[in-house]
Amino acid sequence: MKANITRREFLKAGTLTLLGSAGMAALAPVGRKAIAAPPQHDEPGHDLMPGPVGVVDHERNGFHPDQILTDFDYGKVSTLENGQTLREYDFVSFNKDIEVMPGIPFPAWTFNGRIPGPTIRCSEGDHIRIRFTNGSTHPHTIHFHGIHSAEMDGVPGVGRGLIHPGESFTYEFDAEPFGLHLYHCHAFPLARHIAKGLYGAFIIDPPGGRPAVDHEFVMVMNGFDVDFDNANDFYAVNTIPFHYDRHPIPIKVGETVRIYLVNILEFDLINSFHLHANFFNYYPTGTSLVPSEYTDTIMQTQAQRGILEFSYKYPGAYMFHAHNTEFAELGWTGKFQVSE
Template sequence: MRRWFHERISRRGMLSGSAAAAGGALLGAFAGERRAAAQGVPVAHGPEALAGGSHTGHGNMITVGTVDDGRNGFDPAAMLTDWNTGTISRLPDGSRLRTFEIVAQDKEIEIAPGVIFPAWTYNGRVPGPTLRATEGDRLRIVFRNEGSHPHTMHFHGMHAARMDGVPGAGEARPGGEFIYEFDALPFGCHLYHCHAEPLKRHIHKGLYGAFIIDPDPTRHPEHAAAARSRLLGTDENRQWQEFVMVMNGFDTDFDGENEIYAVNTVAHHFLKNPIRIERRRPVRIYIVNILEFDPINSFHLHGNFFDYYDQGTTLAPTLRTVDTVMLCQAQRGILEFTYRAHEAGAYMFHAHQSEFAELGWMGVFDVVEVAS
């Protein structure tokens, strides 16, 4: 028992501390900045201003420093709205075909300042690209394996058994290729991940991504307005502020327990780089939990409540007016909320497992007033 206790303390001691102190310092910095601006005092803005704040000091015990997004080849903030809609063409019957190209690669990535992780990636990033299509589209995913191990792409959705992306049905060996083809069904917030063995290793190493199918309003006349609001590119959809958040974690010493937790891979990224929200526009979050080694993850919103669509496969909420939702691995959904009735300010969001928050899974929405 004593040995277990010391090992537990040791692994968690790498980054952990007081989440409340970290968040309090950051929110205090935002409040001070707003007061100074109101009084006409010049203030710094953006990551540079936050980097100089007290929350980065050792006393608050969050990750210190910054991650080199350029070296990584991806930016967690850009991932929030980086929709990969594929290349569109037409089949002989006139229906729409979306073609995606995905490459599996081995790549070292920085998951916290100075912490390098030997990842397996889709298109050189973790999570992989967010694939977005419309209900009923024919999808063609050309998958090439340039990695060092056999890999697959298993999609949560409807497809034939031979397209399931498991060993014997869609596996590509190093240097190989497989083409998945199926219709985009059902609409919702889904995911894809490698299903090669051992499964937990292939998922944990980074082979996963969000897979969003927008509803076709013509198929849902009883909820046409809601369907149009989710359909990328419509006037109704442009009114929303949409983000995708993939909740993940990393076992840096490969002992079967995570040392770092995050949204979109980099610990505490959205504490240091708050997400800008326009107060008067509604918010929609596509959230996916792909955390390995922990049975439950969660999302908690400060100072507000949201409607939740489990799996995203309904156009009416499955939960109304909640501020916390729990998700097991591969569970996902859609959150909808607004700050219209709130004052501008910094509002936290994080996992409501305090340990996860302290070790990286915590962020801030910077709600701002925009002139209409």
């Protein structure tokens, strides 16, 4: 029987984890038991974020959050007879247990064995060919955000529609418009197929590319309902809660950072990104080379996305996180470690 305990009640009671197994037993019913609240002290330097007890086995998961940051998949590249660039990709969906928190497995549905799926990257006008094989136990599709024909939209009942277990289909279209997009399964019930992990980022560079920067990072904001009650138990960027808080992203003073930020969070209407001690230029959807605003916080509903650009003037450790206390305390938090 599941205990009646809310997330906020859990976070208040989290100090029980410091008491060892006896304290943890009181909170054992749900996956958020993996979070330990920090000790409470009046002295400076002790006000730390809650965090995981133990370490996630990234090798067993088959992917690493640090690699996802910069793992751009340009496909197999060739040239068509008309001179157009062809990029070919192979996608396979299959079921896989992923450890999202230490000792907390999640029965995921994946593209190519990872969450998020591969970050597809191309240039506007390239011809895209994605061979999709459904190796899982449920019908799936791949729906791409962008401009293409209805037959290639990956929607049940339109064109090829559902790709059933053991079947294959090739999605093919010209990449447009330039910007930051995404893809996801569009089989029904849609919430289940997205929440289980079938999504990824889709970057279409403008002709000639964007201005050069020192770092480009992909961050897909997601969450995990580990007890299947249609409410997220953990929140993250690139799947593993607290990872970039415990392992800050290294950059240097004056280096320009570009973040491709995608929100695919299910079960919550709004997600957000806040950068500490700094402001950034924001390009919603990335379809313009002119920023829409200069800010330190933005909000995104599901499938909204945007590009952030900034640099730091001073060395130090700087947080970034969802500006929703519950999201941050349940994993959606990280740091940049800025050095001279």
